[in-house]
Amino acid sequence: MARGSAADESESKPLDALYPLIVDSINEGVFTVNEDFQVTSFNNAAERITGIERTEAIGKKCHEVLKGSICQSGCALRATLQSGQPSRNVRVDVLNSDLERVPITVSTAVLKDKDGTMIGGVEIFRDISEVESLRKELSGRHRFRDIIGQSAAMQEVFAVIPQLAQADSAVLITGPSGTGKEMIAQAIHDLSPRREGPFIRVNCGALPDTLLESELFGHARGAFTGAIQSHPGRFTQASGGTLFLDEIGDVSPAFQVKLLRALEGGEIQPLGEAKTVRVDVRLISATNRDLETLMREGVFREDLYYRIRVIQVELPPLARRREDIPPLIAHFSRKLAARTGREAPQLAKNALVALLDYHYPGNVRELRNILERAFVLCTGATIDLRHLPAEVTGTTAAHRDKPPGSRRRPVDRRLAEVSIDPPSREHLPREARRLVATLDAHGWNRSETAAALGIGRTTLWRRMREYGLIDH
Numbered sequence: 001m002a003r004g005s006a007a008d009e010s011e012s013k014p015l016d017a018l019y020p021l022i023v024d025s026i027n028e029g030v031f032t033v034n035e036d037f038q039v040t041s042f043n044n045a046a047e048r049i050t051g052i053e054r055t056e057a058i059g060k061k062c063h064e065v066l067k068g069s070i071c072q073s074g075c076a077l078r079a080t081l082q083s084g085q086p087s088r089n090v091r092v093d094v095l096n097s098d099l100e101r102v103p104i105t106v107s108t109a110v111l112k113d114k115d116g117t118m119i120g121g122v123e124i125f126r127d128i129s130e131v132e133s134l135r136k137e138l139s140g141r142h143r144f145r146d147i148i149g150q151s152a153a154m155q156e157v158f159a160v161i162p163q164l165a166q167a168d169s170a171v172l173i174t175g176p177s178g179t180g181k182e183m184i185a186q187a188i189h190d191l192s193p194r195r196e197g198p199f200i201r202v203n204c205g206a207l208p209d210t211l212l213e214s215e216l217f218g219h220a221r222g223a224f225t226g227a228i229q230s231h232p233g234r235f236t237q238a239s240g241g242t243l244f245l246d247e248i249g250d251v252s253p254a255f256q257v258k259l260l261r262a263l264e265g266g267e268i269q270p271l272g273e274a275k276t277v278r279v280d281v282r283l284i285s286a287t288n289r290d291l292e293t294l295m296r297e298g299v300f301r302e303d304l305y306y307r308i309r310v311i312q313v314e315l316p317p318l319a320r321r322r323e324d325i326p327p328l329i330a331h332f333s334r335k336l337a338a339r340t341g342r343e344a345p346q347l348a349k350n351a352l353v354a355l356l357d358y359h360y361p362g363n364v365r366e367l368r369n370i371l372e373r374a375f376v377l378c379t380g381a382t383i384d385l386r387h388l389p390a391e392v393t394g395t396t397a398a399h400r401d402k403p404p405g406s407r408r409r410p411v412d413r414r415l416a417e418v419s420i421d422p423p424s425r426e427h428l429p430r431e432a433r434r435l436v437a438t439l440d441a442h443g444w445n446r447s448e449t450a451a452a453l454g455i456g457r458t459t460l461w462r463r464m465r466e467y468g469l470i471d472h
Contacts, residue, residue: 253300
């Protein structure tokens, strides 16, 4: 017995030595206190979030370090030490070393020694500055990134995104091509507890079954001809984050069975492997097809439909929300001006009326492309009808002969009174030009851009606001 106890103790020593390294490697702030609420440890993330060095924090009372909004009354850590019950995700405002407000969420627990005697407490906290910025973008405003919407339909979408983000349920986003389904999926991920995890997109309609199975589930080396090395699969790569299955309505009935099995069991089996692999993903799917009609036709499985559509978000076509066209024009004009470093041309009234009157079969994506074309063709100070495509100005036979109801006349002229002129950007600073170039290189994906620049996502967000690349 004595020998076994000594062996157990010797085995625990290397692990004990790893604890500080483990705690310092995580992204959340962690500190511990004794029974007098004096800080006894303070990890790297806690230093980064608060701006206070470990040597300065240790030995002080925790309220002197964090200066939280609940320190004097309602302290979560004090309540935990008094009751013995942990707390989870308590919303708190603290002041950093520059006396700037930092919103965080805290979780607390009691620390006990080997005999079960309480020796203090631990608090884990997460900086949610970026999440709150995103929430503000979605609350009471008409835009979030490239998702523009002052219409009632889009305001409803904006209102529900924060609620969807906090759940872990499967979401199905429906709507015509070009309405921004992937951006809605990205917004849900960015506001969710999984935001530090990966966001992996797979276009299900672009691959045949054999390649789609390998792409999603992975394969072992030699599993098929050409498999010269193993591939983990998108399910595995998305574990801990979000898997976005675009064009889910194009998946064949045969593959739907395999997909349903993976979603229900939370396990995948890579091609050529005998063992299954556990995965932890939040599923968001999107389609421009009518899945209910496909179910009635026997093309889409009913059980898979209800598995992926726990919650549904529907994006209307642009033709049904024309009040969003002027702010969309203003937004894309600002982005084009920032990208090109030139002052955006004005938009003539007749050109605006034509844009408001157009039926947009390609939806928001088509409007963006129309404006980009106009920017290229316009060398003067004003975009007018000659800079717009023939289908927009109504000068082609195909446009004149389209089905009744696809084009609405007369246009509501009140919409043409909305200001769409972007702010002048005659001279972007060098740093701003570098930032825009990096954003362009990564498709304006903030996670990839921040990694390329070697900065945090919050820092990138602040710089984009500073240079006017996103609205304040």
